[in-house]
Amino acid sequence: MIGYAFMGAAHSQAWRTVNRVFDLPVRARMAAICGRDESKVAEAADRLGWESHTTDWRALVARDDIDVIDICTPGDSHAEIAQAALAAGKHVLCEKPLANTAEEAREMTAAAEAARAAGVLAMCGFNYRRVPAIALMRQLVQAGRLGVIRHVRASYLQDWIVDPQFPLVWRLQKDKAGSGALGDIGAHIIDTTQYITGQRITAVSGLTETFVPERPLPVQASGLAASAGGGPDGAAPATGPVTVDDAALFLARLDGGAIGTYEATRFATGRKNGIRIEINGSLGTVAFDFERMNELEFYDATLPSQEQGFSRILVTEPDHPYLSAWWPAGHLIGYEHSFTHQARDFLEALATGVDPSPSFADALQVQLVLDAVERSAEQQAWIAVESALTAANA
């Protein structure tokens, strides 16, 4: 695994847990972790449960006893690491968004498709698909319980940069992150709603905004106590430009006839990690709120009118997705479990040789939606989303 901070910890938790919970034909061995700082990565290896550590990801890719490379770094290194790993015959799990640009995502998808011929598999880490209530939404749609899907309504709301003094971390720099709220959290609701509905976004009309265009440089990057309010000799604190969106909104058309509204922002004061998804169909509605992630609201319009109304499904039954492996019904699970489910599905794909999902091609399609939203916002026009199939072969 490469990267040992937020996602590194979440994935480590999953690798540590997956074989203790799920009965799988293969076992994960946590062979090695990589980071750039020797002492910090050594400490992380010890804390997170890895057998060894290194500061050079190329050393991991070169090791014969390593079968899987798990990429948990910012987007600026996904393409290089993934392509090197695939070329070396390693299966790859890569965090979302797949890349920083559509061009990189195309190259990664082409590399994954070439590696596939040699039995090497690749998957992108859109973990919210693996929240049981979200997987159940998909099952309800697939079973026809919603009828014809008319509306997709999705928002992903955070507030961690409302303070203009919050420093210019990598997520606010285009060369490191690719985009802002759009790619970081908008990508999740794009993938998740497409997964639930089985429909793909074909055209978008977008709007992006950067409310705070300059921010103090992080202390470690500038060497200045920027967040303390001043540079040397009372000089103004060093600042730098925010080069990504703080918020992104878009309207969408989907290929099954549905229309959608999407909102991703880091400026929704009070909303910490608020994900809401509602799907309205001709026969019913399902609605999900991440703050109540073990529940699903379901409205069944086929019931007699006297009985119609939103019902609350507690998604903890053993016949709900993933849940038979966990606790008795009614004993809730949390955020981290989505990563264990992701590790489970990935290991099962490796053991059976069946392509894991979302594939790099699926993640490329999400990237093409991100790209279309940015261009739409720039041009103030509807933009068609390029087909991922065409893009991968371009």
Ligand SMILES: NC(=O)c1ccc[n+]([C@@H]2O[C@H](COP(=O)([O-])OP(=O)(O)OC[C@H]3O[C@@H](n4cnc5c(N)ncnc54)[C@H](O)[C@@H]3O)[C@@H](O)[C@H]2O)c1
């Ligand atoms: N699935 C999710 O819900 C979710 C949540 C957060 C982040 N992410 C994604 O995970 C990825 C990492 O985000 P994060 O929040 O863990 O970031 P982070 O800043 O918490 O951690 C990044 C890690 O990568 C390391 N790193 C950076 N560049 C490196 C390089 N060139 N070589 C080796 N190590 C390097 C850093 O030292 C750090 O350990 C991003 O793609 C992000 O979009 C996904």
